[in-house]
Amino acid sequence: MKKNKQHIEVFLYQNIKSLAKKGDIIKVAPGYARNYLIPQDLAEIVNQNNLKKFINIQNRIKNKEKTFQDYFNNLKLYINQIYILNIKKKAGKNGLIFGRINEKEIVKLIYDLTEYKINKKQITMPEIKYIGAYQVKLNFMNEINAIIQVQIIPY
Structure with a gap:
């Protein structure tokens, strides 16, 4: 019998080579988030309360990348x-x-x-x-x- 895998959304604080880059909101397995990403301060679970904060951070990262790109x-x-x-x-x-x-x-x-x-x-x-x-x-x-x-x- 195959288990139905639930995924949760997390916001990445760091680049993770095999996963995504800093500032991305991605879906991962709950165990991976709770056991590795969150304890290592690499990510935080996204919910309605903090979604706006993460979108603001993403915008700042994009602006910073654009500045570096121009430079x-x-x-x-x-x-x-x-x-x-x-x-x-x-x-x-x-x-x-x-x-x-x-x-x-x-x-x-x-x-x-x-x-x-x-x-x-x-x-x-x-x-x-x-x-x-x-x-x-x-x-x-x-x-x-x-x-x-x-x-x-x-x-």
Whole structure:
């Protein structure tokens, strides 16, 4: 005999990879909500008393996402105009640079050129040990990405 599964609606306070993102109202099994989501402060049960509060929170989240989206779209335009970052590094005769180029240095250069702040976690780059040109990918959010050419120049 098959049990009739009842689901309850919960509001998510955090992103949950396999489930949904922060601010979503979703249906889950009551046991999952009571035993995991609610005790971990990941969600709260939706009812008539708090529905309006959750809708207001959803609207704030959407407005914040829109602000971030505008911010990163503008930054992407700047990056596309710059296209190449030149970095001068001391190097040996074999082209091996002294020190290394890391995400933190790229973040600083981008800020110096654009006055836009990004997080070093938004940068995907190869290991840079030699003089030459490298492609660095900037992952701003969802589908807003940019690629910038980093040129290492000896001095």
